[in-house]
Amino acid sequence: MAGTLAEKVWDAHVVRHGADGAPDLLYIDLHLVHEVTSPQAFEGLRLAGRPVRRPDLTLATEDHNTPTLDIDRPIADETSRTQIQTLRNNAAEFGVRIHSLGDADQGIVHQVGPQLGLTQPGLTVVCGDSHTSTHGAFGALAFGIGTSEVEHVLATQTLPLAPFKTMAITVNGRLPEGATSKDIILAIIAKIGTGGGQGYVLEYRGEAISTLSMEARMTICNMSIEAGARAGMIAPDQTTFDYLKGRPHATEGADGDAAVEYWKTLKSDDDATFDVEVVLEAEDLEPFVTWGTNPGQGLPLSGSVPVPELIADENERVTAERAIEYMGLTPGQPLREIKVDTVFIGSCTNGRIEDLRSVAKVVAGKHKADDVRVLVVPASARVRLQAEAEGLDKIFLDFGAEWRNAGCSMCLGMNPDQLAPGERSASTSNRNFEGRQGKGGRTHLVSPLVAAATAIRGTLSSYADLGTGTPAPDGSPLSDLQTV
Amino acid sequence: MEKFTQHTGVGVPLRRSNVDTDQIIPAVYLKRVTRTGFEDALFAAWRGDPSFVLNQEAYASGSVLVAGPDFGTGSSREHAVWALKDYGFKVVISTRFADIFRGNSGKQGLLAAVASAEDIELIWKILETRPGTEITVDLEARTITCDDVVVPFQVDDYTRWRLMEGLDDIGLTLEHADEISEFEARREAWRPATLPAKHLPAVEIKAARPSGVPVEIGRRP
Numbered sequence: 001m002a003g004t005l006a007e008k009v010w011d012a013h014v015v016r017h018g019a020d021g022a023p024d025l026l027y028i029d030l031h032l033v034h035e036v037t038s039p040q041a042f043e044g045l046r047l048a049g050r051p052v053r054r055p056d057l058t059l060a061t062e063d064h065n066t067p068t069l070d071i072d073r074p075i076a077d078e079t080s081r082t083q084i085q086t087l088r089n090n091a092a093e094f095g096v097r098i099h100s101l102g103d104a105d106q107g108i109v110h111q112v113g114p115q116l117g118l119t120q121p122g123l124t125v126v127c128g129d130s131h132t133s134t135h136g137a138f139g140a141l142a143f144g145i146g147t148s149e150v151e152h153v154l155a156t157q158t159l160p161l162a163p164f165k166t167m168a169i170t171v172n173g174r175l176p177e178g179a180t181s182k183d184i185i186l187a188i189i190a191k192i193g194t195g196g197g198q199g200y201v202l203e204y205r206g207e208a209i210s211t212l213s214m215e216a217r218m219t220i221c222n223m224s225i226e227a228g229a230r231a232g233m234i235a236p237d238q239t240t241f242d243y244l245k246g247r248p249h250a251t252e253g254a255d256g257d258a259a260v261e262y263w264k265t266l267k268s269d270d271d272a273t274f275d276v277e278v279v280l281e282a283e284d285l286e287p288f289v290t291w292g293t294n295p296g297q298g299l300p301l302s303g304s305v306p307v308p309e310l311i312a313d314e315n316e317r318v319t320a321e322r323a324i325e326y327m328g329l330t331p332g333q334p335l336r337e338i339k340v341d342t343v344f345i346g347s348c349t350n351g352r353i354e355d356l357r358s359v360a361k362v363v364a365g366k367h368k369a370d371d372v373r374v375l376v377v378p379a380s381a382r383v384r385l386q387a388e389a390e391g392l393d394k395i396f397l398d399f400g401a402e403w404r405n406a407g408c409s410m411c412l413g414m415n416p417d418q419l420a421p422g423e424r425s426a427s428t429s430n431r432n433f434e435g436r437q438g439k440g441g442r443t444h445l446v447s448p449l450v451a452a453a454t455a456i457r458g459t460l461s462s463y464a465d466l467g468t469g470t471p472a473p474d475g476s477p478l479s480d481l482q483t484v
Numbered sequence: 485m486e487k488f489t490q491h492t493g494v495g496v497p498l499r500r501s502n503v504d505t506d507q508i509i510p511a512v513y514l515k516r517v518t519r520t521g522f523e524d525a526l527f528a529a530w531r532g533d534p535s536f537v538l539n540q541e542a543y544a545s546g547s548v549l550v551a552g553p554d555f556g557t558g559s560s561r562e563h564a565v566w567a568l569k570d571y572g573f574k575v576v577i578s579t580r581f582a583d584i585f586r587g588n589s590g591k592q593g594l595l596a597a598v599a600s601a602e603d604i605e606l607i608w609k610i611l612e613t614r615p616g617t618e619i620t621v622d623l624e625a626r627t628i629t630c631d632d633v634v635v636p637f638q639v640d641d642y643t644r645w646r647l648m649e650g651l652d653d654i655g656l657t658l659e660h661a662d663e664i665s666e667f668e669a670r671r672e673a674w675r676p677a678t679l680p681a682k683h684l685p686a687v688e689i690k691a692a693r694p695s696g697v698p699v700e701i702g703r704r705p
Contacts, residue, residue: 015667016660022642025657027667029675039517040562047519050654053664056679072691079515086517097678104687116683118676147562148591148653156657158664248682255674262672381689404692 002269004166005235006201009141009266013124015158023160029123029140031153032109033060033096035087036414037128041151042090052094054157059118060091060098063108064414068377068404071101080415094154107380107406110134110348114218115382117247121236121263126153131348131430132231133224137217138244139236139266141201144225164230167200168274171208173282178463180358181216182350182428182447184208184280185223186288186298192278194296197229200276203268204234208282214243215354222349223430226295235267287462289335290432290445292323297432299335301450301462307331326434327442328422335460338444342425343368343455344437345448346377346404347411350428353378353386355448360392362452362463363399369458374401375417377409401455413438426454485593487650488623491574493547495619495630496537497611503551504558505585509567522567538571542615549576550607550619556585556596565592575621577628577637579604590643591653597621599628603635623648 003011016025031054038060045052052058065080075081084101091098099105105112110131113119121139126132128150135142145159153159171184189196202224209217217234224232241260244250251259268274290298291305297320299306305324308331311317324331329338345351345359356378368374376396378384384406387393393403410417411429419425419441428451432443444460453461513525530536537543549568555578556564565588568576575595589596599607607630611617620629621637623644628635639647646656657664 016663025660025663027664027671030678040519040566043517043519048654056677059678069692069694071689083515083517097681102689102691104685104689105683106689118678120676123675148588152654152657155654156661156664157668158657160653160657248684249676249678251674251676258672259674382684384689385687402692402695405689 002271002273004168004268004272004274005139005203005233005266006141006164006166006231007272009122009124009139010163012122013141018160023162025158026124026161027158028126028153029057030113030118030125031058031157032113032125032127032129032132033058033087033150034064034109034127034129035062035083036064037147038090038150039083039086040147041128041154042094044148044151045094045154048155050155052096052154055095055097057157058096058154059113060087060096061106061109061112062087062099062101063106063406064408064412066101066106066405066407067415068407068409068417071405077416104381104385107378107382108348108351108408110218110222111352111379111383114138114214114243115247115380117244117249120244120251120259121240122266126159130225131222133229134218134222134348136221136224136231136233137214138240139233139263141231141233143231164201165199165275167197167202167229167276167278168268169202169204169278169280170206171204171280171282172206173208174211175208175282175285178287178449179282179285180287180447180449181212181219183285183288184282185220185226186290186295186445187280187285188278189223189227189296190288190298191280192227194226194294195228197224197227200229202227202229202232203274204232205268209234210237210239212239213354214239215352218352219349223295226430236263287447287450289426289450289460290443291327291329291335292320293326293432293434294323295430295432295445297323298445301335301460303335305329305331305333305335328424336465338460339424339458340372340426340444340454340460341423342410342419343372343374343451344377344410344425344427344429345375345451346379346409347427347429348379348408349411349430350448351377351379351383353383355428356383356387356392357390359448359452360395362449362466363401363456364395366399366456368400368455372455372458374399374455375404375410376401377404377417378406380406399455410437412436413441419443426451426460485650485652485655488574488593488595488647490620490622490624491547491595492618492620493574494543494545494616495548495550495607495611496543496546497608498537498549498551499608501552502554502557505556505561505564506558508556508564509561513567514561514563519566520570522563523570523572525563526567526571540615545572547572547574548619548621549573550604550611551576551578552604553579553601555581556589557582562588562592565589565594569594577604577607590646593647593650593652595621595623595639595647597628597637597639599635599637603628606633606635
């Protein structure tokens with residue numbers, strides 16, 4: 001029977017079909033763990049006297065709370081220190097592999113899995129974090145879970161799950177210069193809304209998707225949750241197989257051949273039916289930024305802050321009014337005139353090496369706008385090492401940016417990296433909720449290219465606004481940057 | 485999880501509707517690392533008010549909460565159920581529960597019993613007239629007994645069965661441990677494992693330091 005990618009991965013993991021409307025029991029191939037959503041799950045195991053069933057399918061790292069400065073010193077915030085120490089104790093007690101702060105393999109959990117080669121096509125991947133959808137870029141079925149479910153997976157390596165609906169999102173054509181995968185996903189969320197994906201697994205496909213690098217695909221799948229979806233997936237192809245090659249946990253030799261043969265079957269059949277289909281034309285896309293307080297409130301950078309009186313739907317109008325007030329904007333104000341205080345480059349959405357390279361290309365030999373602070377936070381310690389090996393750190397420092405250690409950082413401000421009340425950021429992260437980056441902070445979600453241009457000009461800007469024409473600073477064409 | 489067939493305890497009338505999980509437990513308590521010990525956090529914002537029902541001696545030892553409609557709405561935090569349980573509640577009665585809260589309750593052995601608005605009004609009156617009155621909730625018969633009043637309540641069959649058998653989700657799944665083992669036996673050997681750990685050579689990670697330039701923030705409020 002014809003099936004979609006998501007259905008194929010689902011079917012391959014059913015341990016037991018639920019009878020009479022009871023959920024199916026699905027096997028979980030990879031369980032990623034971090035310090036914030038796991039402590040009560042481990043305590044639950046301890047209270048019930050249960051072991052972790054498969055420590056060999058479990059991996060822990062520290063990311064949400066970790067500082068990005070002075071990481072060799074005790075963590076100042078007591079709550080953060082306790083949560084991190086608790087994770088270390090739990091990992092030791094239950095035999096779970098952990099990559100702690102200061103370890104070369106520490107980093108944001110959604111970067112650590114892929115870079116170790118543990119995230120592979122066709123797997124089921126879970127983590128107590130909604131951005132687990134990132135791993136769907138490899139053709140894995142990956143989704144965030146709650147603390148009880150974390151405990152359930154630790155104890156049984158399975159989860160009872162009700163089936164998802166499926167949505168195909170086809171992006172045709174090629175991206176124009178200066179537009180990136182971040183702009184694709186922001187445009188998709190603006191189109192279908194923050195609740196548009198509720199109950200669905202999204203499958204992204206089409207020429208504009210298949211020509212993206214692995215890292216750019218991860219950016220798209222990462223923000224599936226911002227459309228309300230449980231997961232997002234992209235069928236694996238040669239780009240996926242090439243990314244995995246040579247990574248520490250890559251499946252190799254005869255096993256590798258068997259794996260690739262299987263992976264090649266992981267695509268939606270031509271005659272498979274989706275519950276919903278959405279189509280976008282990549283040619284129409286330009287750099288996107290958010291103006292409001294949810295990720296669906298985004299517009300092309302050439303646009304203006306919406307005028308609430310012109311919004312017909314009452315709910316939307318009220319929401320827009322509140323968002324504009326919180327953001328301290330004026331209806332009708334051109335987005336390009338919005339001045340920012342901080343530029344944050346990082347997160348599980350856009351903190352990978354390709355993101356850093358593209359920013360470095362734009363800012364090389366330049367200096368940031370005087371009254372803007374620029375934070376560059378690599379997604380993982382390995383990304384930081386790679387960037388340093390390529391000399392990117394020097395470019396950032398010469399530019400006047402801060403070059404930090406790895407972690408979630410200002411994406412959610414659980415560590416000291418926060419916006420002050422009223423402070424405005426252009427951020428390559430994923431959520432622009434009220435107070436997300438610090439109480440009273442104002443967030444504009446942007447691509448790394450827009451972040452870089454904004455850091456130079458001090459106002460929301462695209463690469464084209466720099467007036468340097470098409471060639472990038474090092475003389476290579478800007479199209480090289482489109483793998484971002 | 486303990487088996488739940490019948491419970492008798494002091495009824496607590498909470499005459500409020502739309503009690504969301506932020507009211508049940510404020511976000512500030514979510515930074516804790518334990519699963520127990522949330523009793524002080526329950527209804528934290530209201531506990532400072534001497535007239536709040538749990539601050540009255542007759543109700544303080546209550547274990548059956550009788551609330552208004554739409555109990556447990558808002559954030560999905562499981563801490564809301566933990567806080568109710570830690571305080572000592574075994575049953576919450578309301579005309580309507582938020583889906584996620586009801587699901588979380590079932591997982592944690594807290595009975596979310598749905599009764600009619602008229603019956604709840606009747607029970608409230610008894611509890612308010614004679615503070616400290618006990619309520620008996622019989623899950624098998626699906627009845628609530630408060631003094632001479634006996635009223636029915638609803639709970640879905642699946643949740644009722646799990647509560648009566650004392651089965652949590654994990655316990656239920658582990659009943660199929662053989663099937664999980666069989667699945668594992670036929671699972672492809674080449675699928676990746678985190679152990680034994682493999683990684684690139686260990687390298688010392690240098691700590692980033694503050695830039696030394698004072699960061700003036702919040703300049704354009």
